[in-house]
Amino acid sequence: MAFSKTEAFTDVDQKLALWAKALSHPARVAILRELAQRNACICGELVANLPLSQATVSQHLKVLKEAGLISGEIDGPRICYCIHWPTLEEMENALNRLFKQIKPCC
Amino acid sequence: MAFSKTEAFTDVDQKLALWAKALSHPARVAILRELAQRNACICGELVANLPLSQATVSQHLKVLKEAGLISGEIDGPRICYCIHWPTLEEMENALNRLFKQIKPCC
DNA sequence: ATTGTATATCGTAAATATACGATTAAATAT
């Protein structure tokens, strides 16, 4: 009697759900915005700009990374996070297809 | 030391996060698709088409309803769910603005 | 009035998410 029967749905819907989940916390939306604005950004500055602890921000970054929406490259003692454009585009396209498919009627 | 400090973020990011959360389970994406295809649909048919129990589907419908993405009207002994277009458009627009704001760089 | 049908809600168990302090790891700088 396991939980989260996500495997029973289509790949497209699973992917959409995973991306949506990645965006389902305002901190993560804010992080994406922030990274985009600077086009690249270290984690430290993010922590300074968010009302969350370093540990928590790091956790949110991990979620975004696992969803493929950002990537982080080592740069000396810090990590330079930036948006991973290919996945972001993929997500945007999937959403647009969903809306397109949904909207015609009515 | 409460949890989920969502109130510390902007209204826009909170809204986006709430909508994303509503889409963060494949069953709910599938429900939206299904409702859109028929433009209106009773819950019973949804249950028949989803690998989930009636109680669980009803719960997912509640989440979508609370996010404003669907509405349900009483129709005899059943409830006729359908997509709530104004909110769906609002969400689509908010997402497009986010992508637009994010994409310019790089 | 009783029965049947459709859907919501309740109760509950398990999984996942959120948050943070403390610690660790890894590179830089001294």
Add this chain to the structure above:
DNA sequence: ATATTTAATCGTATATTTACGATATACAAT
């Protein structure tokens, strides 16, 4: 070599989500 800095991970507490059986509710039909 040692100290400093930056970010990840660990441990832990609490909250929320997911799932379902059982029950309640509300209307329709008989």
